[in-house]
Amino acid sequence: MAAKHIYLCHPNSLQNPHMAEWIGKAEGVISTDPTWSGWSMTTWEYNRHCAVSIKDVVGTIRNALGPVVLLRNVQKRVLLDLRKHFADRTSVLLGDPQNAADLLNVLEEARDDHVVGPMRPRKLVVALLLVAKLERHNMWGGRNKGYMWASDLAKGRGVAEEFADQLPAVVGDMYSDGLLIQKRSAGKKKYALNPDRRMEIHRVIRTREFPGRLHGVLSRDPRLASARLLDTLDRQ
Numbered sequence: 707m708a709a710k711h712i713y714l715c716h717p718n719s720l721q722n723p724h725m726a727e728w729i730g731k732a733e734g735v736i737s738t739d740p741t742w743s744g745w746s747m748t749t750w751e752y753n754r755h756c757a758v759s760i761k762d763v764v765g766t767i768r769n770a771l772g773p774v775v776l777l778r779n780v781q782k783r784v785l786l787d788l789r790k791h792f793a794d795r796t797s798v799l800l801g802d803p804q805n806a807a808d809l810l811n812v813l814e815e816a817r818d819d820h821v822v823g824p825m826r827p828r829k830l831v832v833a834l835l836l837v838a839k840l841e842r843h844n845m846w847g848g849r850n851k852g853y854m855w856a857s858d859l860a861k862g863r864g865v866a867e868e869f870a871d872q873l874p875a876v877v878g879d880m881y882s883d884g885l886l887i888q889k890r891s892a893g894k895k896k897y898a899l900n901p902d903r904r905m906e907i908h909r910v911i912r913t914r915e916f917p918g919r920l921h922g923v924l925s926r927d928p929r930l931a932s933a934r935l936l937d938t939l940d941r942q
Contacts, residue, residue: 710745711772712736712817715758715780718751725777728806735810745817757781764791771796771937773820775812778802794914794933795940796820823934829927830916831935832869833876837885837899838911838939839864845898847887853896864938876924883920885910911939 714732717725729749736742748766750758756779767774773796776785780800789798797819801812836859843864845854859877860870877897880886885907887900899907906917914936915921 709770711767711770712745712747712813712820713763713767713772713774714747714749714777714813715763715775715784716749716751716777717756717779718753720754721752721756721779724805728803728809731806732810732813736813741814742817747813752780755781757784760784760787760791763788767792767796768940771940773797773799773816775799775801775816777809777812794824794826794936797824821934823932825930826933826936827925827927828869828929828931829872829876829879830921830924831931831933832865832872833880833916833924834910834914834936834939835865835869836873836876836880837907840897840899841907841911846901846904847898853889853891853898856895856897859897872927879920879923883916883918885916885920914939 714729716722716729719726733747736745736747750763752758763774774788774792776788776798778800785798785800792798797816799812799816799819801809803809803812839859839862840854843854844852846852856877859865859873860867865873877886881888881897885900885903886897888895888897890896910916916924
């Protein structure tokens with residue numbers, strides 16, 4: 707079982723003299739309670755300005771993704787920056803515990819939110835999975851190779867067959883925008899990523915944001931899917 711991590715940014719002992727005791731009790735539960743099996747906690751203490759190093763925190767979490775809890779009083783900039791960095795990757799919660807039990811409740815809430823995953827528009831999730839799948843299989847077009855049959859887009863690793871109903875609309879939007887190109891063979895369609903937009907497509911995989919109006923088009927879907935499905939993008 708892969709290790710699971712939760713992150714806590716908290717006041718120092720001058721800002722809250724009870725904090726060390728509360729954290730100690732939470733760590734005891736995390737290390738012994740079966741509901742926390744496989745989890746560990748990393749903590750950062752606020753400096754005298756009620757802040758932490760965004761660079762250090764982001765770097766650590768990117769290496770081992772997990773939910774983040776910030777305790778009051780933290781600089782608003784820190785909260786906003788972390789939420790921006792991890793908007794569709796994990797939960798970044800703000801807590802105001804009054805005792806050790808409150809702290810544990812906030813940590814449990816963050817853990818449970820992370821397991822379910824932030825919810826994103828289903829079409830957007832499917833489009834991101836499709837781009838990542840085609841890039842992983844090096845489908846960048848070409849005279850005879852570099853195309854994937856339309857019927858294979860929802861088969862195999864990367865895009866589950868449960869999303870097959872959504873693919874025609876997603877493919878249509880991406881083709882109209884020019885991110886995808888197509889060709890016909892034996893009367894059937896094949897698709898590939900547009901090699902003329904390679905830099906944009908790599909940016910899509912890295913940022914999970916499509917260029918221009920396409921992102922808005924894909925985001926209009928009222929149906930939702932868990933962003934946990936997009937964790938594989940961070941490993942490409």
